[in-house]
Amino acid sequence: MNTYDYIVVGAGSAGAVVANRLSADPANRVLLLEAGPAGNPWTHVPIGYARMIANPTVNWLYSSEPEPATNGRRIPVPRGRMLGGSSSLNGLAFVRGQAQDFDAWAQLGNPGWSYADVLPFFRRMERYEGGGDDTFRGRAGPLRVTNPRPDDPLYAAVIAAAAEIGIPHNPDYNGATQDGIAMSQATIAGGRRMSTAACYLAPARGRANLRIETGALAEALLLEGRRCTGVRYSVGGAVREARAGREVVVSGGSINSPQLLELSGIGQPDRLRDLGIEVRQALPGVGENLRDHYAPRTRWAVGAKGYTFNDRGRGFGLFGQAMRFALTRDGMLSMVGAPMRAFLRSREGLEAPDLLLGWVPMLMEPGPKGPRLSRQSGMTCYAHPMRPESRGHVHVTATDPRRPPAINFNFLSSPVDAELTVKAVRLARRIMTAPSLAKLRMTEIAPGTDCTRDDEIIDWVKRAAETTYHPVGTCRMGTDALAVVDARLRVHGIAGLRVADASIMPTLTSGNTNAPSIMIGEKAADMVLADAA
Known part of the structure; x- marks a missing residue:
């Protein structure tokens, strides 16, 4: 059995950061385990997510259980399965969230997680190449963050349409305030994806004290009494064990982290016993508190030609876009998943x-x-609410770690989520039918102009909506009976074990979750090193 000081399980948005920061000290021997491969050629091309989204080699390809709010549909839950995790697969938007998000975490009993506490980590991790105020923005971190070019006439028309209904332009929604419409800041630089694999692991791979094992599926945590001492994992069918002299940090994400805890006997006692898993620590909150953004996609036909990539990216147009990317690293292939976004108030x-x-x-x-x-x-x-109240759960259904867990979102179970979803759809319609977009000859395709009442809109949402791929909360941080980790991300009741990824979020942040996940990795590494000193 090989022995390390630290073992990090999962090389994703947070795990890659933890491995980099812990191994920066040559005295620390670090093992990083990743179930997927080192990567895929398409990870380097920003729009390459379209080619990887159905690839089981680099995507776990999870799906949710059918439920009433999805009209009995299974909703895709893509999760990155390679170095960089979902940061190597996602739509590349960079959104920190609001100061109020993190202040709420602290107010829920998690000291050290207020906005003032986490802002230094956001600044430390980024090299923002736009404008903005240095009070809020970092300029020298490993993660390059850029602004898409705003000179496209389509984007200009949408910004003008938003202004016509009272929505201002905000040049830096990751700065002092989030309000308004803006071009999406992105983890793209020089036409290449800035994943944590590229920005955190690539610079660290040459360190003699860091071992990265890919194709390594974690099967269980090794526990001696109330202490975690290592990890059992398999590579190519061969079972291996590694020992951690100091700590194990689980960074599998909001689906895989609770799965690994449950497979190791940490979770709800009755559920574990029913599967024949020995209960090592009763923590009823493991797998609970699942939240995600449930987002209907309104669809609009554009009668004017030349504005959208449906005109510019098909046939010879696609060849032209490929040549443009090869020569200038610009155009459709360098595009963030949603190049424009607006943060709005419902009332x-x-x-x-x-x-x-x-x-x-x-x-x-x-x-x-x-x-x-x-x-x-x-x-x-x-269009969707940013802080949904509906909560679901993720739980294992078998002792086989290769068996996907059951994912139940329980969407729209909180009435306020349905109310705010309707308001978001109505705001989208107001912008898309404002005078500045008239020249594009817009026609509503979905939900359709005959869908007007609140109940009709919700019926359409149930038939058509998907998530925006932001699952969080299943190993929630806190002090109450359903909390899984404390404010230093230590698993309650188990020494030598932490969780560091989006699963520790008590509530969903206001926007995309990749940036907060990277911040969690930064802060977790600092806490591990401080506690070892």
């Missing part, structure tokens, strides 16, 4: 925005190898 009197809209300058349709460009020229605008 007057709110302290901060509670709704998010995001625009994609094309229409997609299903294809045999994943989504493909539609022949119909158009735009997509997704």
Whole structure:
């Protein structure tokens, strides 16, 4: 059995960061385990997510259980399965969230997680190449963050349309305030994806004290009494064990982290006993508190030609886009998943925005190898509440670690989520039908102009909505009976074990979750090193 000081399970958005920071000290021997491969050629191309989204080699390809709010559908839950995890597969948008998100975490009994506490880690991790205020923005971190070029006439028309209904332009929604419409900041630089694999692991791979094992599926944590001492994992069918002299850090994400805890006997006693798993630590909150953004995609036909990538990216147009990318690292292939977004308030009197809209300058349709460009020229605008109250759960259904856990989102179970979803869809319609977009000859495809009442909109949401791929909360941080980790991310009742990824979030942040996940990795590494000193 090989022995290390630290073992990190999962090389994703947070895990890659933890491994980098812990191994920066040559005295620390670090093992990083990743179930997937080192990567895929398409990870380097920003729009390459469209080619990887159906690839089981680099995507866990999870799906949720059928439920009433999905009209009995199984909702895709893509999760990255390679170095960089979902940061190597996602839509590349960089959104920290609001100061109020993190202040709420601290107020829920988690000292050290207020916005003032986490801002230094956000600044430390990023090298933001836009403008903004240095009070909020980092300039020298490993993660390069850029702004898409705003000179496209389509984006200019949407910004003008938003202004016509009272929504201002915000040049830096990761700065002092989130309100308004903006071009999406992105983890893209020089036309290449800035994943944690590229920005944190690549610079560290040459360290003699860091061992990275890919194709390594964690099967269980090794426990001696109330202490975690290592990990059992398999590579190519061969079972191996590694010992951690100091700590194991689980960074599998909101699906895989609770799965590994349950397979190791940490979770709800009755559920574990029913599967024949010995109970090592009763923690009823493991797998609970699952939250995600449930987002309907409004779809719009564009009658004017030349504005969308349905016109510019098919046939010879696609060849032209490929040549443009090869020569200038620009164009459709270098695009963030949703190049424009707006953070809006559902009503007057709110302290901060509670709704998010995001625009994609094309229409997609299903294809045999994943989504493909539609022949119909158009735009997509997704719309959803940012801080949903509906909570679901993730739990194992078998002792085989290769068996996907059951994912139940329980969408729209909180009435306020349905109410705010309707308001978000109505705001999307107001912008898309404002005078500045009239020249594009917009026609609503979905939900359709005959869908007007609140109940009709919700019926359409149940038939058509998907997530925006932001699952969080299943190993929630806190002090109450359903909390899984404490404010230093230590698993309650088990020494030598922490969880560091989006699963520790008590509530969902206001926007995309990749940036907060990287911040969690930064802060977790600092806490591990401080506690070892």
